Amino acid sequence: MKRSGKICLYPDEFASAVAAARKGPRGLVMRLEREIQLADCITKLAPDHQEVIILRSLQRLPFDEVAARMDRTRPAVQMLWARAVSKLKDLYGEF
Numbered sequence: 001m002k003r004s005g006k007i008c009l010y011p012d013e014f015a016s017a018v019a020a021a022r023k024g025p026r027g028l029v030m031r032l033e034r035e036i037q038l039a040d041c042i043t044k045l046a047p048d049h050q051e052v053i054i055l056r057s058l059q060r061l062p063f064d065e066v067a068a069r070m071d072r073t074r075p076a077v078q079m080l081w082a083r084a085v086s087k088l089k090d091l092y093g094e095f
Contacts, residue, residue: 037092038088041092042054042088044091045084045087045088045091048070048080048084049080049083049084049087049088050084051070052066052070052077052080052081053081053084053085053088055069056077056081057081057085063077063081066081
């Protein structure tokens with residue numbers, strides 16, 4: 001995808017941004033508020049959960065690459081990621 005400033009929009013993020021823009025300024029503000037809430041929830045996770053979420057879900061690295069960077073096995077990273085996502089859903093639901 002084409003880079004917009006320092007942010008690289010992936011196809012699904014682009015679609016979300018377009019949908020929010022169609023709703024006007026209010027839609028954009030609501031989207032940004034959700035992103036801020038999500039970022040706040042990520043900071044409340046344990047450090048290893050934060051790292052796996054950032055590497056796998058935000059940077060979209062394959063599990064093998066995440067495992068190498070975290071010095072863990074692929075199955076261990078997959079389980080860690082699943083637990084981190086579950087915890088993140090719990091935290092996000094509190095908002």
